[in-house]
Amino acid sequence: xxxxxxxxxxxxxxxxxxxxxxxxxxxxxxxxxxxxxxxxxxxxxxxxxxxxxxxxxxxxxxxxxxxxxxxxxxxxxxxxxxxxxxxxxxxxxxxxxxxxxxxxxxxxxxxxxxxxxxxxxxxxxxxxxxxxxxxxxxxxxxxxxxxxxxxxxxxxxxxxxxxxxxxxxxxxxxxxxxxxxxxxxxxxxxxxxxxxxxxxxxxxxxxxxxxxxxxxxxxxxxxxxxxxxxxxxxxxxxxxxxxxxxxxxxxxxxxxxxxxxxxxxxxxxxxxxxxxxxxxxxxxxxxxxxxxxxxxxxxxxxxxxxxxxxxxxxxxxxxxxxxxxxxxxxxxxxxxxxxxxxxxxxxxxxxxxxxxxxxxxxxxxxxxxxxxxxxxxxxxxxxxxxxxxxxxxxxxxxxxxxxxxxxxxxxxxxxxxxxxxxxxxxxxx
Numbered sequence: 001x002x003x004x005x006x007x008x009x010x011x012x013x014x015x016x017x018x019x020x021x022x023x024x025x026x027x028x029x030x031x032x033x034x035x036x037x038x039x040x041x042x043x044x045x046x047x048x049x050x051x052x053x054x055x056x057x058x059x060x061x062x063x064x065x066x067x068x069x070x071x072x073x074x075x076x077x078x079x080x081x082x083x084x085x086x087x088x089x090x091x092x093x094x095x096x097x098x099x100x101x102x103x104x105x106x107x108x109x110x111x112x113x114x115x116x117x118x119x120x121x122x123x124x125x126x127x128x129x130x131x132x133x134x135x136x137x138x139x140x141x142x143x144x145x146x147x148x149x150x151x152x153x154x155x156x157x158x159x160x161x162x163x164x165x166x167x168x169x170x171x172x173x174x175x176x177x178x179x180x181x182x183x184x185x186x187x188x189x190x191x192x193x194x195x196x197x198x199x200x201x202x203x204x205x206x207x208x209x210x211x212x213x214x215x216x217x218x219x220x221x222x223x224x225x226x227x228x229x230x231x232x233x234x235x236x237x238x239x240x241x242x243x244x245x246x247x248x249x250x251x252x253x254x255x256x257x258x259x260x261x262x263x264x265x266x267x268x269x270x271x272x273x274x275x276x277x278x279x280x281x282x283x284x285x286x287x288x289x290x291x292x293x294x295x296x297x298x299x300x301x302x303x304x305x306x307x308x309x310x311x312x313x314x315x316x317x318x319x320x321x322x323x324x325x326x327x328x329x330x331x332x333x334x335x336x337x338x339x340x341x342x343x344x345x346x347x348x349x350x351x352x353x354x355x356x357x358x359x360x361x362x363x364x365x366x367x368x369x370x371x372x373x374x375x376x377x378x379x380x381x382x383x384x385x386x387x388x389x390x391x392x393x394x395x396x397x398x399x400x401x402x403x404x405x406x407x408x409x410x411x412x413x414x415x416x417x418x419x420x421x422x423x424x425x426x427x428x429x
Contacts, residue, residue, distance in 0.1 A: 037151075038077070039063045040070045040096055041085040041112070050083050053147045057155055067091035071099030079107050081154045083147075086113035086123055093123050101130030108133045110150050114140035118359070178213055178226040181234045184241065188214050191245040193262070194410040196381065196403045199395050204420060206260040207253075208296070208403065209246045210410045211238065236270045240279065246293070247283040249413050254287060256421040263294035263324060268301040271312055277319040292320030294345060298327045306340055313342045324381070329369055339376055346373040350384025350404070357389035367397045374398070 036059035039050045047063040054061045062077055064070040066089045070082075082100075086093045093111065100109075109132050113120050120137045127134040138146055183189050190212045198205035213221040230238065246262045253260065266276075280293060295316070302309055302325055313323045324345035325338065329352045338346075348369045356362040366382070373380040382394050385404030394402060408419075 036080055037061045038070060038073070038079040038082040038084075040065075040067070040082060040088065040093075042066070042087075042089040043085070046085070046112075049144060050147055053144060053151060056148075057151045059151070065089040067093075067095035067099060070096055071103065074100070074103045074105065081107055081151070082109045083150075084109055084111055086111065086115055086120060094126055097123075097127045097130050097132060101127075101132060105132060108135060108154060110135045110138060112138040112140060112142065118361075178215060178218075178221060180213075180226040180230040180238065183213050183215070183226060184234070184237055186216075188216065189238070189241065190214055190412065191242055191249070192410040192412055193249075193416050194403055195408050195416065196260075196263075196401050197407050199391075199399055199402055204258050204260060204423070205401055206294070207262055207416065209242055209262055209264045211242060212410075232267070232269050235267055236274055239264070239266055239270045239274060243274075243276065243279055243293075244283050247280065247285065250285050250290065251287065252413060252417050253420065254285070254289060256417050258420045259287070259289040259291065261291040261294050261322075263296050265326065266295045266297060268297055268304060268309065271295070271297065272305075272308055276321060277316055280319055280321060290320075292322060294322050294324050296324045296326040296347065299325050299329075300327070302341065310341055317342060327383075329365055338372065343376075343378055345379045345381055347381045347383050348399075353382045353384050353390060353394070353404075354386070355390070357387070357393040363393060366394065366399075370394075370397050370399050 037050075037054045039047050039054075039061060041047055041050075041063075042065035051061045051063065059081075062073055062079070064073065068091065082105075084093050084096055088096070093113075097109075109127055111120060111124055111127070111134065113123075117137075117139070120139070124134045124137055135150065138150070180189075192210050192212050193207040194210060195204055196206040196208065197203070211223055211227075213223075213226055215221050227235075242264050246264055250259075250262055253262075266274075276295070284290065284293075297309070309323075316323065322344035323342065324347055325341070325343050326347045327349045328346045329349040346369060348366055352362050352365045352369065354362065356366045370380040379400045380398075381401040381403070382390075382399050383403060385391055385394065385402045385406045387406060391402065391406060408416075411419075
């Protein structure tokens with residue numbers, strides 16, 4: 001059923017707006033009464049069905065077939081609830097979302113569409129990126145009672161309470177944000193590790209160093225609470241801290257019988273300023289099996305200054321420090337330029353890995369990334385592997401390495417070393 005087939009047909013579905021003028025009567029210009037509900041859909045039948053339901057809840061309704069008209073109406077009306085179809089007359093839901101986001105809309109959006117669930121979910125996520133409150137989508141054809149349930153919930157949580165909920169959420173987020181500079185000075189930052197698995201041998205092949213904050217009052221905190229607010233100077237200090245920690249930790253892994261390569265994340269801005277090769281020279285392990293170090297740079301950052309990155313990467317390679325392109329697949333236009341940089345590894349972003357065993361689109365992109373990596377002489381690594389089906393699919397595609405919750409979550413150094421030591425003992429038993 002296509003996107004034009006809307007609601008399960010009933011006796012009211014064929015009504016036109018002209019036949020039901022009371023559904024959305026026009027308010028006088030400058031009226032003080034605000035519209036309670038917008039219906040943005042280019043099908044008159046849908047407009048009428050939702051309008052009738054809204055009327056039973058005492059709502060005023062305004063209906064629009066295009067994005068431009070709905071956005072323009074925000075100057076006159078202030079809806080608390082918007083029913084939004086994905087496909088519109090000469091436009092689409094993305095246009096509406098952008099316009100409403102720019103206007104600072106603070107109501108609730110109910111997406112509805114007959115398109116495939118993946119597309120609808122992507123549209124919902126776009127809405128969230130524009131700071132809109134997006135309800136779980138309604139898939140056409142839907143029943144009238146589904147519409148009424150949405151309206152009932154909206155009436156029970158009026159706009160003032162919704163605004164309070166937003167304010168409370170914002171306050172909570174601000175309350176959890178941490179001053180990274182202060183945490184570094186107080187030695188509250190810890191380096192944890194997530195294992196990387198060799199998919200051909202199904203054994204430990206290295207680990208990525210990740211940061212956590214052990215706050216004296218708030219407990220253990222994830223990077224999202226302290227990295228976004230950090231400036232470049234603080235990020236440079238953090239990178240140096242993680243780098244030195246990883247170099248100091250490597251002998252522990254070697255003693256457990258796993259002298260594999262460790263990787264750390266480095267912002268491109270820091271990569272060009274921090275004397276990484278000198279730090280590795282001064283703090284690196286003096287061990288015959290030390291494999292060097294892997295530095296992960298995100299794809300979008302890597303492409304901002306290719307000549308600089310090429311120069312830095314070439315110098316680092318002299319000191320056995322390799323570069324990995326992280327979050328690969330989030331900037332498809334850069335694929336051809338990948339050959340211009342001396343990367344040793346490609347890390348396929350988890351957005352492509354997720355459901356790659358079932359989603360043909362993700363499977364195709366994963367396979368293309370793996371083949372491209374191999375063509376350019378690079379190792380292909382899959383991030384965010386969480387299911388056996390994803391693992392089996394990646395193995396069949398020839399992916400080299402993987403990391404994700406299917407194997408292990410990030411953990412403190414000593415916990416990982418203990419696990420590796422136990423694994424080594426079992427292997428030799």
